[in-house]
Amino acid sequence: MKTGFLMITLVALSMLVPQAWGTDLKATEDLHDFDKSFSIYEKQVRYNIPYSISNGTIHDMTLFCEHGSLLIDVSSQSEYDMSLEIELPRNMLDPKTNGKDSRFFVLRDGEEIDYEEIPYKDHRKLSMTFPHNTNEVEIIHAFVLALKPPMCKVIDNPPYSSILPPLKQFKSGVSTDEIRCKDGLTMLLTPKDSRPVCVTGDTAEKLIPRSWGVLVSRG
Known part of the structure:
Protein backbone atom coordinates (compact mmCIF):
# COMPACT_ATOMS: atom_id res chain seq x y z
CA MET A 1 0.00 0.00 0.00
CA LYS A 2 2.84 2.41 0.80
CA THR A 3 4.46 1.97 -2.62
CA GLY A 4 1.17 2.25 -4.53
CA PHE A 5 0.17 5.42 -2.73
CA LEU A 6 3.67 6.81 -3.17
CA MET A 7 3.55 6.29 -6.94
CA ILE A 8 0.13 7.97 -7.29
CA THR A 9 1.25 10.92 -5.19
CA LEU A 10 4.51 11.42 -7.07
CA VAL A 11 2.93 11.17 -10.52
CA ALA A 12 0.56 13.96 -9.55
CA LEU A 13 3.25 16.11 -7.98
CA SER A 14 5.72 15.53 -10.82
CA MET A 15 3.40 17.48 -13.11
CA LEU A 16 3.94 20.59 -11.01
CA VAL A 17 6.91 22.92 -11.43
CA PRO A 18 8.15 23.80 -7.92
CA GLN A 19 8.50 27.53 -7.36
CA ALA A 20 12.06 28.62 -6.73
CA TRP A 21 12.69 30.60 -3.58
CA GLY A 22 15.57 32.61 -2.20
CA THR A 23 18.42 30.78 -0.54
CA ASP A 24 20.67 32.25 2.11
CA LEU A 25 23.07 29.41 2.84
CA LYS A 26 24.32 29.12 6.40
CA ALA A 27 27.38 27.38 7.75
CA THR A 28 27.18 23.71 8.68
CA GLU A 29 25.74 23.26 12.15
CA ASP A 30 26.89 20.84 14.82
CA LEU A 31 25.33 17.37 14.69
CA HIS A 32 25.41 17.33 18.49
CA ASP A 33 22.47 19.76 18.43
CA PHE A 34 20.26 16.77 17.60
CA ASP A 35 19.07 13.98 19.86
CA LYS A 36 19.45 11.11 17.41
CA SER A 37 20.60 10.11 13.96
CA PHE A 38 19.19 7.52 11.55
CA SER A 39 21.39 5.69 9.04
CA ILE A 40 20.08 4.62 5.64
CA TYR A 41 22.14 2.34 3.40
CA GLU A 42 21.49 2.89 -0.31
CA LYS A 43 23.76 0.80 -2.55
CA GLN A 44 27.16 2.52 -2.41
CA VAL A 45 26.35 5.13 0.25
CA ARG A 46 25.39 5.41 3.90
CA TYR A 47 23.26 8.48 4.61
CA ASN A 48 23.33 9.86 8.13
CA ILE A 49 20.13 11.78 8.95
CA PRO A 50 20.17 13.74 12.23
CA TYR A 51 16.80 14.45 13.80
CA SER A 52 15.05 15.54 16.97
CA ILE A 53 11.44 14.66 17.77
CA SER A 54 9.25 15.79 20.67
CA ASN A 55 6.27 13.81 22.03
CA GLY A 56 6.89 10.97 19.59
CA THR A 57 9.15 8.21 18.29
CA ILE A 58 10.60 7.50 14.85
CA HIS A 59 10.55 3.76 14.15
CA ASP A 60 11.90 3.66 10.61
CA MET A 61 12.93 5.72 7.59
CA THR A 62 12.69 4.44 4.02
CA LEU A 63 14.42 6.22 1.15
CA PHE A 64 12.99 5.94 -2.38
CA CYS A 65 15.77 7.31 -4.59
CA GLU A 66 14.00 6.57 -7.87
CA ASP A 81 1.26 17.24 18.84
CA MET A 82 4.60 15.86 17.69
CA SER A 83 7.36 18.25 16.59
CA LEU A 84 10.12 17.09 14.24
CA GLU A 85 13.38 18.69 13.16
CA ILE A 86 15.33 16.78 10.53
CA GLU A 87 18.40 17.44 8.37
CA LEU A 88 18.39 16.15 4.79
CA PRO A 89 21.76 15.83 3.01
CA ARG A 90 21.76 17.80 -0.23
CA ASN A 91 23.34 14.90 -2.10
CA MET A 92 20.33 12.76 -1.08
CA LEU A 93 17.31 15.00 -1.77
CA ASP A 94 17.70 18.59 -2.94
CA PRO A 95 14.85 20.01 -5.11
CA LYS A 96 15.85 22.97 -7.28
CA THR A 97 14.35 25.14 -9.99
CA ASN A 98 16.65 27.09 -12.31
CA GLY A 99 19.56 26.34 -10.00
CA LYS A 100 17.83 27.68 -6.87
CA ASP A 101 16.35 25.78 -3.94
CA SER A 102 12.68 24.95 -4.34
CA ARG A 103 10.33 23.60 -1.72
CA PHE A 104 9.66 20.02 -0.73
CA PHE A 105 6.15 18.63 -0.42
CA VAL A 106 5.46 17.18 3.04
CA LEU A 107 2.56 14.81 3.74
CA ARG A 108 1.29 13.41 7.04
CA ASP A 109 -0.81 10.30 6.42
CA GLY A 110 -1.39 11.50 2.85
CA GLU A 111 -2.36 15.08 3.70
CA GLU A 112 -0.08 18.00 2.87
CA ILE A 113 1.21 20.02 5.81
CA ASP A 114 3.35 23.13 6.09
CA TYR A 115 6.91 23.24 7.37
CA GLU A 116 9.77 25.65 7.94
CA GLU A 117 13.24 25.34 6.46
CA ILE A 118 16.72 26.68 7.08
CA PRO A 119 19.09 26.00 4.14
CA TYR A 120 22.72 25.11 4.77
CA LYS A 121 25.57 24.51 2.35
CA ASP A 122 25.53 20.71 2.58
CA HIS A 123 22.07 19.98 4.00
CA ARG A 124 18.57 21.37 4.45
CA LYS A 125 16.97 21.54 7.89
CA LEU A 126 13.20 21.05 8.02
CA SER A 127 10.95 21.70 11.04
CA MET A 128 7.31 20.64 11.27
CA THR A 129 4.50 19.83 13.68
CA PHE A 130 1.78 17.20 13.21
CA PRO A 131 -1.01 15.59 15.29
CA HIS A 132 -0.27 12.91 17.88
CA ASN A 133 -2.16 10.24 15.90
CA THR A 134 0.08 10.56 12.83
CA ASN A 135 1.56 7.30 11.50
CA GLU A 136 3.57 8.40 8.46
CA VAL A 137 5.36 11.55 7.37
CA GLU A 138 6.54 11.71 3.77
CA ILE A 139 9.04 14.29 2.47
CA ILE A 140 8.88 14.50 -1.31
CA HIS A 141 11.40 15.88 -3.78
CA ALA A 142 8.93 16.97 -6.50
CA PHE A 143 10.29 17.19 -10.02
CA VAL A 144 9.17 17.46 -13.62
CA LEU A 145 9.44 14.01 -15.22
CA ALA A 146 11.11 15.37 -18.35
CA LEU A 147 13.73 17.19 -16.23
CA LYS A 148 14.33 14.61 -13.53
CA PRO A 149 17.36 15.73 -11.48
CA PRO A 150 19.93 13.33 -10.02
CA MET A 151 19.05 12.15 -6.52
CA CYS A 152 20.96 10.05 -4.00
CA LYS A 153 24.29 11.15 -5.45
CA VAL A 154 27.24 8.88 -4.69
CA ILE A 155 29.62 11.34 -3.06
CA ASP A 156 31.31 11.76 0.31
CA ASN A 157 29.52 14.48 2.26
CA PRO A 158 30.64 13.95 5.88
CA PRO A 159 29.08 13.84 8.34
CA TYR A 160 25.85 13.47 6.35
CA SER A 161 26.89 10.72 3.96
CA SER A 162 29.85 8.49 3.26
CA ILE A 163 30.78 6.09 0.46
CA LEU A 164 30.88 2.54 1.79
CA PRO A 165 34.07 0.45 1.56
CA PRO A 166 34.20 -1.47 -1.75
CA LEU A 167 33.82 -4.90 -0.16
CA LYS A 168 30.66 -3.82 1.69
CA GLN A 169 29.24 -2.49 -1.57
CA PHE A 170 30.08 -5.78 -3.29
CA LYS A 171 28.54 -7.94 -0.55
CA SER A 172 25.35 -5.85 -0.60
CA GLY A 173 24.80 -6.78 -4.25
CA VAL A 174 26.32 -3.80 -6.08
CA SER A 175 27.87 -4.95 -9.37
CA THR A 176 31.58 -4.31 -9.88
CA ASP A 177 30.95 -1.74 -12.62
CA GLU A 178 28.77 0.28 -10.21
CA ILE A 179 31.07 0.16 -7.17
CA ARG A 180 32.48 3.57 -6.34
CA CYS A 181 35.64 4.58 -4.51
CA LYS A 182 36.19 7.74 -2.52
CA ASP A 183 37.74 10.68 -4.35
CA GLY A 184 41.43 10.16 -5.08
CA LEU A 185 41.24 6.35 -5.05
CA THR A 186 41.28 3.88 -7.96
CA MET A 187 39.37 0.60 -8.03
CA LEU A 188 41.12 -2.66 -8.84
CA LEU A 189 39.91 -6.25 -8.89
CA THR A 190 42.07 -8.87 -7.22
CA PRO A 191 43.08 -11.57 -9.75
CA LYS A 192 42.45 -14.40 -7.30
CA ASP A 193 38.76 -13.86 -6.54
CA SER A 194 37.85 -10.58 -8.33
CA ARG A 195 37.28 -8.74 -5.06
CA PRO A 196 37.09 -4.94 -5.44
CA VAL A 197 39.70 -2.81 -3.66
CA CYS A 198 40.23 0.95 -3.66
CA VAL A 199 43.83 2.17 -3.63
CA THR A 200 45.75 5.34 -4.45
CA GLY A 201 46.92 5.94 -8.00
CA ASP A 202 50.56 5.38 -7.01
CA THR A 203 49.71 2.03 -5.43
CA ALA A 204 47.69 0.98 -8.48
CA GLU A 205 50.67 1.70 -10.76
CA LYS A 206 52.80 -0.63 -8.63
CA LEU A 207 50.26 -3.44 -8.26
CA ILE A 208 49.06 -3.75 -11.87
CA PRO A 209 52.51 -4.65 -13.36
CA ARG A 210 52.89 -7.27 -10.63
CA SER A 211 49.58 -8.87 -11.69
CA TRP A 212 48.15 -8.25 -8.23
CA GLY A 213 45.28 -6.08 -9.41
CA VAL A 214 43.24 -5.58 -12.58
CA LEU A 215 42.09 -2.07 -13.48
CA VAL A 216 38.31 -1.83 -13.84
CA SER A 217 37.08 -0.37 -17.11
CA ARG A 218 34.13 1.98 -16.65
CA GLY A 219 33.17 1.81 -20.31
Whole structure:
Protein backbone atom coordinates (compact mmCIF):
# COMPACT_ATOMS: atom_id res chain seq x y z
CA MET A 1 0.00 0.00 0.00
CA LYS A 2 2.84 2.41 0.80
CA THR A 3 4.46 1.97 -2.62
CA GLY A 4 1.17 2.25 -4.53
CA PHE A 5 0.17 5.42 -2.73
CA LEU A 6 3.67 6.81 -3.17
CA MET A 7 3.55 6.29 -6.94
CA ILE A 8 0.13 7.97 -7.29
CA THR A 9 1.25 10.92 -5.19
CA LEU A 10 4.51 11.42 -7.07
CA VAL A 11 2.93 11.17 -10.52
CA ALA A 12 0.56 13.96 -9.55
CA LEU A 13 3.25 16.11 -7.98
CA SER A 14 5.72 15.53 -10.82
CA MET A 15 3.40 17.48 -13.11
CA LEU A 16 3.94 20.59 -11.01
CA VAL A 17 6.91 22.92 -11.43
CA PRO A 18 8.15 23.80 -7.92
CA GLN A 19 8.50 27.53 -7.36
CA ALA A 20 12.06 28.62 -6.73
CA TRP A 21 12.69 30.60 -3.58
CA GLY A 22 15.57 32.61 -2.20
CA THR A 23 18.42 30.78 -0.54
CA ASP A 24 20.67 32.25 2.11
CA LEU A 25 23.07 29.41 2.84
CA LYS A 26 24.32 29.12 6.40
CA ALA A 27 27.38 27.38 7.75
CA THR A 28 27.18 23.71 8.68
CA GLU A 29 25.74 23.26 12.15
CA ASP A 30 26.89 20.84 14.82
CA LEU A 31 25.33 17.37 14.69
CA HIS A 32 25.41 17.33 18.49
CA ASP A 33 22.47 19.76 18.43
CA PHE A 34 20.26 16.77 17.60
CA ASP A 35 19.07 13.98 19.86
CA LYS A 36 19.45 11.11 17.41
CA SER A 37 20.60 10.11 13.96
CA PHE A 38 19.19 7.52 11.55
CA SER A 39 21.39 5.69 9.04
CA ILE A 40 20.08 4.62 5.64
CA TYR A 41 22.14 2.34 3.40
CA GLU A 42 21.49 2.89 -0.31
CA LYS A 43 23.76 0.80 -2.55
CA GLN A 44 27.16 2.52 -2.41
CA VAL A 45 26.35 5.13 0.25
CA ARG A 46 25.39 5.41 3.90
CA TYR A 47 23.26 8.48 4.61
CA ASN A 48 23.33 9.86 8.13
CA ILE A 49 20.13 11.78 8.95
CA PRO A 50 20.17 13.74 12.23
CA TYR A 51 16.80 14.45 13.80
CA SER A 52 15.05 15.54 16.97
CA ILE A 53 11.44 14.66 17.77
CA SER A 54 9.25 15.79 20.67
CA ASN A 55 6.27 13.81 22.03
CA GLY A 56 6.89 10.97 19.59
CA THR A 57 9.15 8.21 18.29
CA ILE A 58 10.60 7.50 14.85
CA HIS A 59 10.55 3.76 14.15
CA ASP A 60 11.90 3.66 10.61
CA MET A 61 12.93 5.72 7.59
CA THR A 62 12.69 4.44 4.02
CA LEU A 63 14.42 6.22 1.15
CA PHE A 64 12.99 5.94 -2.38
CA CYS A 65 15.77 7.31 -4.59
CA GLU A 66 14.00 6.57 -7.87
CA HIS A 67 10.94 8.59 -6.89
CA GLY A 68 12.62 11.18 -4.64
CA SER A 69 10.89 10.50 -1.34
CA LEU A 70 11.73 9.86 2.30
CA LEU A 71 9.04 7.97 4.24
CA ILE A 72 9.16 8.24 8.04
CA ASP A 73 7.20 5.93 10.37
CA VAL A 74 6.23 7.67 13.62
CA SER A 75 4.04 7.10 16.66
CA SER A 76 3.17 8.83 19.91
CA GLN A 77 1.83 7.75 23.28
CA SER A 78 1.06 11.36 24.12
CA GLU A 79 -2.04 13.45 23.42
CA TYR A 80 0.13 16.39 22.36
CA ASP A 81 1.26 17.24 18.84
CA MET A 82 4.60 15.86 17.69
CA SER A 83 7.36 18.25 16.59
CA LEU A 84 10.12 17.09 14.24
CA GLU A 85 13.38 18.69 13.16
CA ILE A 86 15.33 16.78 10.53
CA GLU A 87 18.40 17.44 8.37
CA LEU A 88 18.39 16.15 4.79
CA PRO A 89 21.76 15.83 3.01
CA ARG A 90 21.76 17.80 -0.23
CA ASN A 91 23.34 14.90 -2.10
CA MET A 92 20.33 12.76 -1.08
CA LEU A 93 17.31 15.00 -1.77
CA ASP A 94 17.70 18.59 -2.94
CA PRO A 95 14.85 20.01 -5.11
CA LYS A 96 15.85 22.97 -7.28
CA THR A 97 14.35 25.14 -9.99
CA ASN A 98 16.65 27.09 -12.31
CA GLY A 99 19.56 26.34 -10.00
CA LYS A 100 17.83 27.68 -6.87
CA ASP A 101 16.35 25.78 -3.94
CA SER A 102 12.68 24.95 -4.34
CA ARG A 103 10.33 23.60 -1.72
CA PHE A 104 9.66 20.02 -0.73
CA PHE A 105 6.15 18.63 -0.42
CA VAL A 106 5.46 17.18 3.04
CA LEU A 107 2.56 14.81 3.74
CA ARG A 108 1.29 13.41 7.04
CA ASP A 109 -0.81 10.30 6.42
CA GLY A 110 -1.39 11.50 2.85
CA GLU A 111 -2.36 15.08 3.70
CA GLU A 112 -0.08 18.00 2.87
CA ILE A 113 1.21 20.02 5.81
CA ASP A 114 3.35 23.13 6.09
CA TYR A 115 6.91 23.24 7.37
CA GLU A 116 9.77 25.65 7.94
CA GLU A 117 13.24 25.34 6.46
CA ILE A 118 16.72 26.68 7.08
CA PRO A 119 19.09 26.00 4.14
CA TYR A 120 22.72 25.11 4.77
CA LYS A 121 25.57 24.51 2.35
CA ASP A 122 25.53 20.71 2.58
CA HIS A 123 22.07 19.98 4.00
CA ARG A 124 18.57 21.37 4.45
CA LYS A 125 16.97 21.54 7.89
CA LEU A 126 13.20 21.05 8.02
CA SER A 127 10.95 21.70 11.04
CA MET A 128 7.31 20.64 11.27
CA THR A 129 4.50 19.83 13.68
CA PHE A 130 1.78 17.20 13.21
CA PRO A 131 -1.01 15.59 15.29
CA HIS A 132 -0.27 12.91 17.88
CA ASN A 133 -2.16 10.24 15.90
CA THR A 134 0.08 10.56 12.83
CA ASN A 135 1.56 7.30 11.50
CA GLU A 136 3.57 8.40 8.46
CA VAL A 137 5.36 11.55 7.37
CA GLU A 138 6.54 11.71 3.77
CA ILE A 139 9.04 14.29 2.47
CA ILE A 140 8.88 14.50 -1.31
CA HIS A 141 11.40 15.88 -3.78
CA ALA A 142 8.93 16.97 -6.50
CA PHE A 143 10.29 17.19 -10.02
CA VAL A 144 9.17 17.46 -13.62
CA LEU A 145 9.44 14.01 -15.22
CA ALA A 146 11.11 15.37 -18.35
CA LEU A 147 13.73 17.19 -16.23
CA LYS A 148 14.33 14.61 -13.53
CA PRO A 149 17.36 15.73 -11.48
CA PRO A 150 19.93 13.33 -10.02
CA MET A 151 19.05 12.15 -6.52
CA CYS A 152 20.96 10.05 -4.00
CA LYS A 153 24.29 11.15 -5.45
CA VAL A 154 27.24 8.88 -4.69
CA ILE A 155 29.62 11.34 -3.06
CA ASP A 156 31.31 11.76 0.31
CA ASN A 157 29.52 14.48 2.26
CA PRO A 158 30.64 13.95 5.88
CA PRO A 159 29.08 13.84 8.34
CA TYR A 160 25.85 13.47 6.35
CA SER A 161 26.89 10.72 3.96
CA SER A 162 29.85 8.49 3.26
CA ILE A 163 30.78 6.09 0.46
CA LEU A 164 30.88 2.54 1.79
CA PRO A 165 34.07 0.45 1.56
CA PRO A 166 34.20 -1.47 -1.75
CA LEU A 167 33.82 -4.90 -0.16
CA LYS A 168 30.66 -3.82 1.69
CA GLN A 169 29.24 -2.49 -1.57
CA PHE A 170 30.08 -5.78 -3.29
CA LYS A 171 28.54 -7.94 -0.55
CA SER A 172 25.35 -5.85 -0.60
CA GLY A 173 24.80 -6.78 -4.25
CA VAL A 174 26.32 -3.80 -6.08
CA SER A 175 27.87 -4.95 -9.37
CA THR A 176 31.58 -4.31 -9.88
CA ASP A 177 30.95 -1.74 -12.62
CA GLU A 178 28.77 0.28 -10.21
CA ILE A 179 31.07 0.16 -7.17
CA ARG A 180 32.48 3.57 -6.34
CA CYS A 181 35.64 4.58 -4.51
CA LYS A 182 36.19 7.74 -2.52
CA ASP A 183 37.74 10.68 -4.35
CA GLY A 184 41.43 10.16 -5.08
CA LEU A 185 41.24 6.35 -5.05
CA THR A 186 41.28 3.88 -7.96
CA MET A 187 39.37 0.60 -8.03
CA LEU A 188 41.12 -2.66 -8.84
CA LEU A 189 39.91 -6.25 -8.89
CA THR A 190 42.07 -8.87 -7.22
CA PRO A 191 43.08 -11.57 -9.75
CA LYS A 192 42.45 -14.40 -7.30
CA ASP A 193 38.76 -13.86 -6.54
CA SER A 194 37.85 -10.58 -8.33
CA ARG A 195 37.28 -8.74 -5.06
CA PRO A 196 37.09 -4.94 -5.44
CA VAL A 197 39.70 -2.81 -3.66
CA CYS A 198 40.23 0.95 -3.66
CA VAL A 199 43.83 2.17 -3.63
CA THR A 200 45.75 5.34 -4.45
CA GLY A 201 46.92 5.94 -8.00
CA ASP A 202 50.56 5.38 -7.01
CA THR A 203 49.71 2.03 -5.43
CA ALA A 204 47.69 0.98 -8.48
CA GLU A 205 50.67 1.70 -10.76
CA LYS A 206 52.80 -0.63 -8.63
CA LEU A 207 50.26 -3.44 -8.26
CA ILE A 208 49.06 -3.75 -11.87
CA PRO A 209 52.51 -4.65 -13.36
CA ARG A 210 52.89 -7.27 -10.63
CA SER A 211 49.58 -8.87 -11.69
CA TRP A 212 48.15 -8.25 -8.23
CA GLY A 213 45.28 -6.08 -9.41
CA VAL A 214 43.24 -5.58 -12.58
CA LEU A 215 42.09 -2.07 -13.48
CA VAL A 216 38.31 -1.83 -13.84
CA SER A 217 37.08 -0.37 -17.11
CA ARG A 218 34.13 1.98 -16.65
CA GLY A 219 33.17 1.81 -20.31
